[in-house]
Amino acid sequence: GEDVEQSLFLSVREGDSSVINCTYTDSSSTYLYWYKQEPGAGLQLLTYIFSNMDMKQDQRLTVLLNKKDKHLSLRIADTQTGDSAIYFCAESPGGGGNKLTFGTGTQLKVEL
Amino acid sequence: GAVVSQHPSWVICKSGTSVKIECRSLDFQATTMFWYRQFPKQSLMLMATSNEGSKATYEQGVEKDKFLINHASLTLSTLTVTSAHPEDSSFYICSAMIRDRDSYEQYFGPGTRLTVT
Numbered sequence: 001g002e003d004v005e006q007s008l009f010l011s012v013r014e015g016d017s018s019v020i021n022c023t024y025t026d027s028s029s030t031y032l033y034w035y036k037q038e039p040g041a042g043l044q045l046l047t048y049i050f051s052n053m054d055m056k057q058d059q060r061l062t063v064l065l066n067k068k069d070k071h072l073s074l075r076i077a078d079t080q081t082g083d084s085a086i087y088f089c090a091e092s093p094g095g096g097g098n099k100l101t102f103g104t105g106t107q108l109k110v111e112l
Numbered sequence: 113g114a115v116v117s118q119h120p121s122w123v124i125c126k127s128g129t130s131v132k133i134e135c136r137s138l139d140f141q142a143t144t145m146f147w148y149r150q151f152p153k154q155s156l157m158l159m160a161t162s163n164e165g166s167k168a169t170y171e172q173g174v175e176k177d178k179f180l181i182n183h184a185s186l187t188l189s190t191l192t193v194t195s196a197h198p199e200d201s202s203f204y205i206c207s208a209m210i211r212d213r214d215s216y217e218q219y220f221g222p223g224t225r226l227t228v229t
Binding site for chain 2: 031035040041042043044045048088092099100101102103104105
């Protein structure tokens, strides 16, 4: 089955850039997503990328996709304390499939 | 737009009772909704796919007789945990799917914290 992995924890200083990494195994993944979850809350969709794209930028967020290595990353520029949360990557298979397989989640802690 | 609500936000129930959780898409119609379960400090695990007007599709290992799903309208899906036990205590999150041009996006509800005593 599909397997999506992330590092568990990342700590950065306010103002620095954060890079959260994700690896996946399903080569038929068509859509790859990044979600943010704050304590006790649901998931907020941050951004997504098609598998035929290498990069997508949206304000402070930059997503990089290395399809050959099945590696996805999320870069947050000028990280703020409000960015502290758990970040999940997720993948959805090809063929217009809509089931999401989530990664293990990375807890981002932003320190002053 | 694309707001999904869940009710209740949290619930405490006694072992052996049943609990119903509602998931509503507030400003759009969703033919497909999903139910996830999340244990503390863990990822989301898909429990079932709820399709309006038809039976839900359950993931392997999820008891369909224990977790009853009803998707009676295009804006409402319900999950009923029957004969709840302490091991059913978890954070239950629903999502509703929207097709946006060439992509599918899931918008998530805020979650329901279930504690079974």
